[in-house]
Amino acid sequence: xxxxxxxxxxxxxxxxxxxxxxxxxxxxxxxxxxxxxxxxxxxxxxxxxxxxxxxxxxxxxxxxxxxxxxxxxxxxxxxxxxxxxxxxxxxxxxxxxxxxxxxxxxxxxxxxxxxxxxxxxxxxxxxxxxxxxxxxxxxxxxxxxxxxxxxxxxxxxxxxxxxxxxxxxxxxxxxxxxxxxxxxxxxxxxxxxxxxxxxxxxxxxxxxxxxx
Numbered sequence: 144x145x146x147x148x149x150x151x152x153x154x155x156x157x158x159x160x161x162x163x164x165x166x167x168x169x170x171x172x173x174x175x176x177x178x179x180x181x182x183x184x185x186x187x188x189x190x191x192x193x194x195x196x197x198x199x200x201x202x203x204x205x206x207x208x209x210x211x212x213x214x215x216x217x218x219x220x221x222x223x224x225x226x227x228x229x230x231x232x233x234x235x236x237x238x239x240x241x242x243x244x245x246x247x248x249x250x251x252x253x254x255x256x257x258x259x260x261x262x263x264x265x266x267x268x269x270x271x272x273x274x275x276x277x278x279x280x281x282x283x284x285x286x287x288x289x290x291x292x293x294x295x296x297x298x299x300x301x302x303x304x305x306x307x308x309x310x311x312x313x314x315x316x317x318x319x320x321x322x323x324x325x326x327x328x329x330x331x332x333x334x335x336x337x338x339x340x341x342x343x344x345x346x347x348x349x350x351x352x353x354x355x
Contacts, residue, residue: 144180144353152348156194157300164304172308173317177355182320185346186328187268187307189338197298199265199272201238205231212245238264251275266297268307269332280306 146162169175174183191197203211205227213220216231227235234240239261246252246260250273253259265272271280274291281290284305289296296302311317319328325346326339 144177148352149184149349152345152352153188153193153195157197158194161194161300161304164301168304168308171305172311174308174311174320176321177353178323179317179320181346181349181353181355182316182323182325182328183307183311184349185325185342186316186332188345188349189342190269190332197267197303199242199270201241201261201264202236203241205235208235208241215245246273249273251278263294266294267303267310269310271297271306271310280309283309 146165147159150159152158165180169180169183172183174180188194205216206225208215208231209217209225209227213225216228217225218228219226234244239258242261242264243255243258244260246264247255247257250263251259252263252274259274263272263274263277271277277290277294280286281288284290290302297306314331316328316331319325319331325343326336329336329339329342
């Protein structure tokens with residue numbers, strides 16, 4: 144596949160910078176068929192907002208906090224529409240505070256005071272999140288603590304691609320790719336089928352470029 148044919152699908156993005164690293168990433172993740180490559184690129188394209196953002200956007204409004212974490216940031220998680228609570232109002236639009244509080248004592252992170260939540264916020268093509276995920280990737284690629292010490296490495300195209308392939312392999316996403324199951328892959332990545340329609344639209348565009 145001439146990946147440059149995909150550049151128009153991701154306009155005004157960093158996709159062109161990523162092209163040299165697709166082949167090694169595909170080899171690492173056994174993303175070896177057009178169906179697997181199309182699914183991988185469609186899902187990664189959605190997660191990175193069309194290869195324009197490789198870092199978690201934590202500028203949540205009070206309502207967005209309530210929607211994302213209703214048990215923590217809404218008045219009553221069983222009531223629709225969700226109403227932001229006092230805590231959501233206090234930390235809204237404060238990315239560091241949001242990450243440190245929301246991700247504290249989870250995913251291998253320490254308490255809020257450790258700063259791990261923000262330090263190991265989502266980065267990369269599939270938003271690698273939490274100390275444990277960074278530690279796993281560091282061990283997998285024999286980086287000897289370099290990724291843990293410098294988590295911004297995942298913003299680099301090479302490590303973004305390779306860690307995305309590792310994530311893909313870890314979750315056996317080739318199974319869904321072989322079945323062209325966009326919703327199933329979405330559920331493994333996101334925990335729900337939210338935005339499946341958006342991923343499917345990207346999938347169709349890439350599929351057309353592949354001629355398959």
